[in-house]
Amino acid sequence: MARNKSILTETRQIERAVVLINLGARLQVLESETDLSYERLLRLYKEVAGKSPSKGQLPFSTDWFMTWQPNIHASLFLNIHEYLNKATALDEIDVVIKAYQLYLEQIQAQGLEPMLSVTRAWRLVKFVDNGMLTMTACSSCGGHFVTHPHEIAKHYVCGLCNPPARAGKGKAAGTLQMLSSAAALTH
Amino acid sequence: MNTEQILVEIREANLSYLMLAQSLIRSDREQALYRLGICEDTANTISGLTPAQTMKVAQSSTLLCRFRMDDELVWNLITSHGKNAANEGVGRLHAAILLAGRHQEAA
Numbered sequence: 001m002a003r004n005k006s007i008l009t010e011t012r013q014i015e016r017a018v019v020l021i022n023l024g025a026r027l028q029v030l031e032s033e034t035d036l037s038y039e040r041l042l043r044l045y046k047e048v049a050g051k052s053p054s055k056g057q058l059p060f061s062t063d064w065f066m067t068w069q070p071n072i073h074a075s076l077f078l079n080i081h082e083y084l085n086k087a088t089a090l091d092e093i094d095v096v097i098k099a100y101q102l103y104l105e106q107i108q109a110q111g112l113e114p115m116l117s118v119t120r121a122w123r124l125v126k127f128v129d130n131g132m133l134t135m136t137a138c139s140s141c142g143g144h145f146v147t148h149p150h151e152i153a154k155h156y157v158c159g160l161c162n163p164p165a166r167a168g169k170g171k172a173a174g175t176l177q178m179l180s181s182a183a184a185l186t187h
Numbered sequence: 188m189n190t191e192q193i194l195v196e197i198r199e200a201n202l203s204y205l206m207l208a209q210s211l212i213r214s215d216r217e218q219a220l221y222r223l224g225i226c227e228d229t230a231n232t233i234s235g236l237t238p239a240q241t242m243k244v245a246q247s248s249t250l251l252c253r254f255r256m257d258d259e260l261v262w263n264l265i266t267s268h269g270k271n272a273a274n275e276g277v278g279r280l281h282a283a284i285l286l287a288g289r290h291q292e293a294a
Binding site: 072075076079080082083084087088090094095098101102106110111112141142143144145160163168176177178 | 216217220221222260274276277280281283284287289
């Protein structure tokens with residue numbers, strides 16, 4: 001893409017970059033989503049975040065999205081993302097930003113820790129775009145959940161309708177807790 | 188509640204709804220579509236109302252906004268009825284996923 005010299009376009013891109021940095025995005029996200037040079041992004045990052053960006057590679061595996069709790073978080077984000085995508089005509093990165101803000105609100109309103117970082121959310125959308133992940137409707141509740149492609153829809157049951165045996169037994173604050181069915185019966 | 192009271196309450200609710208909708212649309216249009224569950228055209232209409240029109244629209248014998256959780260599945264998840272009673276947080280998150288997936292109403 002030819003580098004755009006328009007001052008207005010550049011201002012818009014800086015604004016976007018600032019929002020993303022404030023949401024905790026990694027530098028690679030900014031590099032990919034703006035035309036600003038690496039040096040300028042680095043300076044902007046230090047100015048906004050007050051520290052140097054973390055180094056190292058981005059998480060590249062789709063497996064993380066398949067584990068129980070991350071799958072619930074990722075599915076909530078992706079449903080909001082799809083909603084905005086259908087209802088509005090925004091640039092792709094703006095849909096990610098706005099959907100991520102709405103996801104954060106919902107999670108924080110329930111007193112949970114956001115497991116999905118904005119960098120992962122951005123990756124998730126890329127994974128869906130290039131067909132490495134998709135959404136499949138649960139045959140029990142009808143909700144749409146993040147799955148590998150070619151999941152057999154007829155037999156697919158989501159992790160909320162049919163939680164795995166060890167799901168929700170962790171005691172860490174801000175994670176989902178599930179009471180065992182024996183305990184639930186006494187309630 | 189007599190009829191007159193009912194009409195006053197409905198007008199108040201309609202007015203609060205319209206004013207909230209207008210300020211949501213002003214502060215972030217796209218997120219407002221998601222929060223309100225309305226389409227772009229409806230958002231344009233609501234945000235384009237003058238104060239006088241807003242008053243006129245609110246003055247009605249019926250409510251302007253409609254209940255969005257009109258099925259038993261989502262309702263039970265939110266109110267923690269049925270087998271999910273012990274896992275309220277999980278139920279609310281489940282309901283949020285189901286509600287967010289309903290974009291056909293908005294688009």
